[in-house]
Amino acid sequence: MTSPGRSTARRKPPHVLASAPFRRLWTAMSVCSLGDWLNLLALTALAGNLTAESGYQTQSLAIGGVFVVKMLPAILLGPLAGAFADRFDRRLTMVAADLARFALVISIPLTDADYRWLIIATFLVECVNLFWVPAKDATVPNLVPKERLEEANQLNLLVTYGTAPVAALLFAVLSVAGDALAGLVPYLAERDTYLALTVNALAYLASAALVFTLRDIPRGRTGAVAAPSVLRQITEGWRFAGGDRLVRGLITGMLGAFAAGGAVVGVAKVYVTTLGGGDAAYGVVFGAVFAGMAAGMFFGPRLLRGLSRRRLFGLSIVVAGLVLAAAALVHNLAIVVMLTVLLGACAGIAWIIGYTMIGLEVEDHLRGRTFSFLQSLARVTLLLVVAVAPALAGLYGAHEVVVGGEPVYRFDGSNLVLLAGGLLAAGVGLVSFRQMDDRRGVPVLADLVAAVRGERPGPEGAEEPRGMFIAFEGGEGSGKTTQSRLLAIWLRDQGFDVVQTREPGSTKIGMRLRAILLDAVHQGLSPRAEALMYAADRAEHVEKVIRPALHRGAMVVSDRYVDSSLAYQGAGRALDRGEVAELNTWATGGLVPDLTVLIDTPPELGLTRLGGAADRIESEPLDFHERVRREFRALAAADPGRYLVVDGTLTQEEISRLIQDRVRDVLPDPVPREAEDVTGTMPAIRD
Numbered sequence: 001m002t003s004p005g006r007s008t009a010r011r012k013p014p015h016v017l018a019s020a021p022f023r024r025l026w027t028a029m030s031v032c033s034l035g036d037w038l039n040l041l042a043l044t045a046l047a048g049n050l051t052a053e054s055g056y057q058t059q060s061l062a063i064g065g066v067f068v069v070k071m072l073p074a075i076l077l078g079p080l081a082g083a084f085a086d087r088f089d090r091r092l093t094m095v096a097a098d099l100a101r102f103a104l105v106i107s108i109p110l111t112d113a114d115y116r117w118l119i120i121a122t123f124l125v126e127c128v129n130l131f132w133v134p135a136k137d138a139t140v141p142n143l144v145p146k147e148r149l150e151e152a153n154q155l156n157l158l159v160t161y162g163t164a165p166v167a168a169l170l171f172a173v174l175s176v177a178g179d180a181l182a183g184l185v186p187y188l189a190e191r192d193t194y195l196a197l198t199v200n201a202l203a204y205l206a207s208a209a210l211v212f213t214l215r216d217i218p219r220g221r222t223g224a225v226a227a228p229s230v231l232r233q234i235t236e237g238w239r240f241a242g243g244d245r246l247v248r249g250l251i252t253g254m255l256g257a258f259a260a261g262g263a264v265v266g267v268a269k270v271y272v273t274t275l276g277g278g279d280a281a282y283g284v285v286f287g288a289v290f291a292g293m294a295a296g297m298f299f300g301p302r303l304l305r306g307l308s309r310r311r312l313f314g315l316s317i318v319v320a321g322l323v324l325a326a327a328a329l330v331h332n333l334a335i336v337v338m339l340t341v342l343l344g345a346c347a348g349i350a351w352i353i354g355y356t357m358i359g360l361e362v363e364d365h366l367r368g369r370t371f372s373f374l375q376s377l378a379r380v381t382l383l384l385v386v387a388v389a390p391a392l393a394g395l396y397g398a399h400e401v402v403v404g405g406e407p408v409y410r411f412d413g414s415n416l417v418l419l420a421g422g423l424l425a426a427g428v429g430l431v432s433f434r435q436m437d438d439r440r441g442v443p444v445l446a447d448l449v450a451a452v453r454g455e456r457p458g459p460e461g462a463e464e465p466r467g468m469f470i471a472f473e474g475g476e477g478s479g480k481t482t483q484s485r486l487l488a489i490w491l492r493d494q495g496f497d498v499v500q501t502r503e504p505g506s507t508k509i510g511m512r513l514r515a516i517l518l519d520a521v522h523q524g525l526s527p528r529a530e531a532l533m534y535a536a537d538r539a540e541h542v543e544k545v546i547r548p549a550l551h552r553g554a555m556v557v558s559d560r561y562v563d564s565s566l567a568y569q570g571a572g573r574a575l576d577r578g579e580v581a582e583l584n585t586w587a588t589g590g591l592v593p594d595l596t597v598l599i600d601t602p603p604e605l606g607l608t609r610l611g612g613a614a615d616r617i618e619s620e621p622l623d624f625h626e627r628v629r630r631e632f633r634a635l636a637a638a639d640p641g642r643y644l645v646v647d648g649t650l651t652q653e654e655i656s657r658l659i660q661d662r663v664r665d666v667l668p669d670p671v672p673r674e675a676e677d678v679t680g681t682m683p684a685i686r687d
């Protein structure tokens, strides 16, 4: 992975939407997605309305039934339908599926359906979906060039979730319109969801027309793909993803966020009704979750750029949980909507960070399986939560707190479910936060305040350093020494006072520690002793070399720093990452580089670059060095604002140009005033 430099910019091929066939398919997908969300809203609302007279418990169970029936076919029959659908002409499969969905959905308002037909039709629509989705997924690669596939998939994802708030708004508008029209068309009275269902059915019809005219889809099958069952994906996925502490923390947190969202969706209709809202208000609450999610995904990581991604991930889940718990206790619809936006924003931040970190942390050949593992698990979690939440709410029923014969507070099953869901999510977030924290010992509030102010937090009580600290990291033979030297020379050419240094071994004690640590005769040194010795070298280095240089305003360029301990002792030696981080925060007084340049080189290449006999660490097996590389990449992915990741297989010249481009952006004035004060007319140069 290389951060793009100015000089390496190439002409981009045209955007994927420039392809007319893909544009047409994408439009069909967008229309269908909008229809799917409308369908979910309208059917759950209709189920609630049809059972409104039967009491709180029956109403909750009826709504829960719709969610269960909507998800069951995908879990039970998904792989079967995927393999089956691949044997047919994809275009005709999609057209037939769209027409079937149109007929099934429109049958509900046309026949003035009861709850039984509503459930049967819902089940059949979902069965038909099982043919439409794999046919569409298999068609996308036929319509876009390979190098544009990722972009096409991102657009696909965008319409899948991006249409949710649009559908929620449309549903709210159609509900209000239905109420208004009831004056003119009495049939529509108490049937305000029928308008939404009609628009939903027409969306499927429009999709059928669009796909029918798409002649570019190959007719026959181009290779059947039998998808493994959801349960198999989960058990297989856990075997590799569950072995990694970070991925485990990420997945736990993401599922916690999902479960909290599922609890809201599951009881939203009933909860909104108890707050005095109708179908339109239900649409608004539903839309608020997704609008908040979109805002969180886009703005969250940007606004809190200075906060460690690992901390932000856990923190956002904890806050989401607490917000949900608060929403469970408040009995004001307007406040609930605002809290829901905040809840969605926190979930959005967690989701985008988790997804990005998995994308960067997990090796290429395992990434697809990790994502499908996560998606399968998310689906099952969602099914369980949306099925169990309304049932639990129904079983608990409606309750009022009565004081002096007067009801003073209402606490129904939906309040209970939301409260429990919120507290559970907060607990899961806390576990995730602890598991992934990379700044143990640094108070989270100080970090948060600094991030909101756009600062990078320093150690408590320390005098503000005036220089700049740049660290180089990477595996063996990746080119750190070469590049840190070249950067130091370049900075001096710009007139800066530069201290070029390295770890271990830049102090008298450090040189002795380096000799012990790297001498191959000291095989079998315990991992904890090794971590402590590197930390001791670092404490001495920071105290005697780095801090004094920074305080006098120098540029410090260090070949290795804390990340090396996280990668080598944490991932390489399998020590607890959090403990290694805590030890080093203590050793350095929390000093964090302003910029870390990671030279990312495959170990099998880096190790061949080294001359002479291998030292104690270089002689570790290849999988040790691969773990080290993976951890370096994950650290960079977790805090992208502070890292420059450069592809170490480029030439030395290309690499130093990329580094200079980035460093130039963060440099203070070319010649610091202090340097001139000290030296008179010449800037100070130290090595």
Ligand SMILES: Nc1ncnc2c1ncn2[C@@H]1O[C@H](COP(=O)(O)OP(=O)(O)OP(=O)(O)O)[C@@H](O)[C@H]1O
Pocket: 474, 475, 476, 477, 478, 479, 480, 481, 482, 483, 609, 610, 648, 649, 650, 651, 652, 655
């Ligand atoms: N981009 C590059 N392409 C090819 N060779 C390189 C490149 N960068 C450095 N080298 C060569 O690779 C060898 C190792 O480089 P260098 O000492 O800079 O790596 P290092 O990361 O500091 O290694 P170590 O892990 O031992 O600290 C040197 O011989 C150097 O000339």
Ligand SMILES: Cc1cn([C@H]2C[C@H](O)[C@@H](COP(=O)(O)O)O2)c(=O)[nH]c1=O
Pocket: 476, 502, 503, 504, 518, 534, 560, 561, 562, 564, 565, 566, 568, 569, 617, 618
């Ligand atoms: C700082 C630091 C280093 N190491 C390892 C990494 C290397 O194998 C050596 C240092 O040798 P180099 O040629 O100077 O790069 O030590 C480590 O395991 N942990 C650390 O914190």
